[in-house]
Amino acid sequence: MIERPPHNVHVRFEDTPMPVAALAADYPHGAFIEPHQHRRAQLLYASEGVMLIEAHTGRWVVPPTRAVWLDAGLEHTVRMSGNVCMRTVFIEPGATVGLPQGSCVVDVPPLLRELILAAVDVPLDYAAGSRDELLMHLLLAELTAIPRLPLYLPWPEDERLRRLCDAILAAPEQGHEIAQWAQMLGMAERTLHRAFQRETGMTFGRWRQHARLFLALERLAHGEKIVNVALDHGYTSQSAFAAMFKRHFGIAPSAFYR
Incomplete structure (x- = not known):
């Protein structure tokens, strides 16, 4: 097993004159990387385990077969769910045209996966x-062609809305409607609707749906039964959860981590 790197080891991977550098590190379940940022853009990929990345503007959940692209300079934290085999690629800004614009979760097809795994030995x-340079150039070329995936949960700036979002994540099974939340927050229902849409780009109902699915991903990664995950996240049945999961991610929950 690859050892967890010492603090700030990434600095030399960002200061190299070469436009691309890759680092391997393994982390145990529950490990947490404190708030930090990088001068270079960063592609975070885990061949095993799930990573939960949080920035001030939102959260990303990254299961195996996916990766997260983080813009240069974005302050973020990383929490590990399950034992995580993390592989990080640091990319110099402007290294090539067509790289992702804006932090996002991306697909990792087989070729890109093998390039990432090979890059850590360069x-x-x-x-x-x-x-080695040809391999890194091919990795860059693949990064210009990868599709974005809907694995991002935007976070509001308004302190009252942030409390609402925290409460939903803490108890995803509860079924309070927006009228009840508005009353608890001391806001008019219409005001809450408009504020939530303005700050997250989503309706309250859609955001809660995304939040439940994201939390479910973490539980599924631990091998928990789908029916238990469904009921614990506010779904009335396993079939209702599976239908929503497939509509959102394009694949059944039973096949997602296979």
Whole structure:
């Protein structure tokens, strides 16, 4: 098992004159990386386990077969769910045209996966024109063609709305309607509707639906029964949960981590 790297080891992966560098690190379940940021853009991929990345503007959930692209300079934290085999690619801003614009979760098809795994063995001082440089150039080319995925949960700025969102994540099974939340927050229902839409780009109902699915992903990653996950996240049945899961992610929950 690869050892967890010492603090700030990433600095030399960002200071190398080469436009791309990759780092391997393994973390136990529950490990937490404190708020930090990088000078370079970052592709975070885990061949095993689930990563939960949080920034001030939102949260991303990253299961295996997916990765998260983080813009340069974005302060964020990372929490590990399950034992995580993390592979990080640092990309110099402007390294090539067509790279993702805006932090997002992306698909990791088989070729990109193998390139990421191979890149961690490439030395920081790889020679121009070498096989290592060709591998890194191919990795960059693949990053310009990957599709974004709906694995992002936007976070409001308004303190009252943030409390509402925290409460939903703490108890996803509860079924308070927006009128009840508005009363508890001391807001008019219409005001809450408008504020939530303005700050997150989503309706309250759609945001709660996303939040429940994201929390369910973490439980499924631990191998928990689908029916238990469904009921604990406010769904009336396993079939209702499976239908919503497939509509959102394009695949059944039983196949998602396979």
